[in-house]
Amino acid sequence: MIYLQLFLGFLKVGLFSFGGAYGAIPLIRDVVISYGWLNDEMLSYMIAVSESTPGPIMVNLATYAGSSQAGLPGALTATFTVILPSFLIILLIMALLETALRNPWIQAVLQGLKPCITGIILATGVYMILQNCTADTEHAALNIQAAVLTLLLAVLYFGAKKVLKNGLSPILLILLSAAAGILIYGI
Amino acid sequence: MNLLLDLFITFFKIGLFTFGGGYAMIALIENTCVEKKHWITHEDMMNITVIAESTPGPIAINCSTFVGFRQKGFPGAAAATLGVTLPSFCIIFLISMYLDHFLEIAWIAHAFWGIKCAVAILILDAALKMISKMSQNALSRLLTAGSFAVMLLIDIFSLHISTVALMLTAAIVSLSVFAMKKRMENGGNKT
Numbered sequence: 001m002i003y004l005q006l007f008l009g010f011l012k013v014g015l016f017s018f019g020g021a022y023g024a025i026p027l028i029r030d031v032v033i034s035y036g037w038l039n040d041e042m043l044s045y046m047i048a049v050s051e052s053t054p055g056p057i058m059v060n061l062a063t064y065a066g067s068s069q070a071g072l073p074g075a076l077t078a079t080f081t082v083i084l085p086s087f088l089i090i091l092l093i094m095a096l097l098e099t100a101l102r103n104p105w106i107q108a109v110l111q112g113l114k115p116c117i118t119g120i121i122l123a124t125g126v127y128m129i130l131q132n133c134t135a136d137t138e139h140a141a142l143n144i145q146a147a148v149l150t151l152l153l154a155v156l157y158f159g160a161k162k163v164l165k166n167g168l169s170p171i172l173l174i175l176l177s178a179a180a181g182i183l184i185y186g187i
Numbered sequence: 188m189n190l191l192l193d194l195f196i197t198f199f200k201i202g203l204f205t206f207g208g209g210y211a212m213i214a215l216i217e218n219t220c221v222e223k224k225h226w227i228t229h230e231d232m233m234n235i236t237v238i239a240e241s242t243p244g245p246i247a248i249n250c251s252t253f254v255g256f257r258q259k260g261f262p263g264a265a266a267a268t269l270g271v272t273l274p275s276f277c278i279i280f281l282i283s284m285y286l287d288h289f290l291e292i293a294w295i296a297h298a299f300w301g302i303k304c305a306v307a308i309l310i311l312d313a314a315l316k317m318i319s320k321m322s323q324n325a326l327s328r329l330l331t332a333g334s335f336a337v338m339l340l341i342d343i344f345s346l347h348i349s350t351v352a353l354m355l356t357a358a359i360v361s362l363s364v365f366a367m368k369k370r371m372e373n374g375g376n377k378t
Contacts (some may be wrong), residue, residue, distance in 0.1 A: 001363050014243065016243055018242075018351050020243075049279075050351030052296070053275065054202060056205075059247075067280055067284065075280050084247050087248060089243070090238070091252065091261070092269040094253065097234075108327075109361060113358055115327040115329075115330035115334070116334040116354050117317075118321060119336075119337075119355070120240075121210050122311070124310055125307055125312075128306065129304075150307065157308055166223075169315055170211075171306070173201065177301040181301020181302065181304075183359070186293070186297050
């Protein structure tokens with residue numbers, strides 16, 4: 001039965017997808033291809049679509065695979081299942097969190113993990129800027145439009161923090177960047 | 188406003204504007220839930236980021252469950268998680284039904300190229316905020332710099348090293364330093 005298969009397949013994805021969306025892609029590939037829900041080409045296409053639409057890639061892929069196999073009920077089943085494990089795990093952790101945070105050994109682990117994740121996020125941001133400013137160019141090493149846009153947005157965003165009390169909201173920055181993209185690349 | 192509805196709408200907005208994975212979402216949640224609504228503190232945000240990275244599943248789901256539960260228990264967690272998931276569910280469902288050539292639509296592709304630049308800035312912002320509020324000791328600085336350098340190398344050379352391995356290493360280093368300090372203290376007490 002397709003609903004049970006979707007449930008089992010995406011439960012596995014939700015349960016074992018450590019290390020963010022990109023770390024989870026091999027596992028997702030394994031599941032959707034072994035069940036025959038998507039082929040490799042379709043999966044690559046949907047990963048690209050997921051990247052240009054909002055929301056977690058895992059949720060996007062679950063919705064798509066479910067919908068392609070069994071319409072709306074399939075999409076609901078797959079999406080519900082893929083988020084269920086992390087939802088329950090967080091509830092469980094929160095029940096234990098206050099006690100756990102008082103434990104000096106757990107504090108010591110957290111003292112190591114916090115700077116590590118900070119470094120990972122910083123590297124991700126820096127690498128993304130490098131990638132944006134160099135990718136998709138055939139004639140030059142630098143993608144001038146992206147570099148200029150990144151610089152403008154950065155000056156605007158970090159400048160607004162200094163000038164305005166609340167700064168510029170991230171949502172506004174995204175709306176502005178989308179408009180700027182349509183303007184710059186469209187003409 | 189009804190708190191459950193507020194949680195749902197707030198996380199719906201966050202879900203609608205989260206592009207490019209969970210890290211950009213940290214800046215959005217920090218801006219909304221910490222600075223504007225005061226639902227959680229920066230310290231909570233830091234803890235949930237660590238928990239989200241150490242547990243399976245999308246960061247978005249982990250964060251919305253955490254904030255929702257803090258505010259209004261299980262119903263709050265459900266409202267926030269439903270809110271954060273709904274936008275991407277609807278968009279992908281519509282695409283799967285009606286749009287076979289989504290990526291070939293020129294203006295959407297152009298908008299996305301712009302959004303990618305903004306997302307990188309938001310991720311940078313999240314990291315800088317975390318650095319500015321981190322405890323300033325030698326070990327923290329070393330671990331931040333170390334994981335930054337290793338992660339950048341992993342990205343640039345597409346190495347097959349999971350962030351989980353990086354986090355395990357950091358946890359072991361920090362635990363060893365803690366154990367050594369404790370032993371030295373105990374040794375000091377005995378003499």
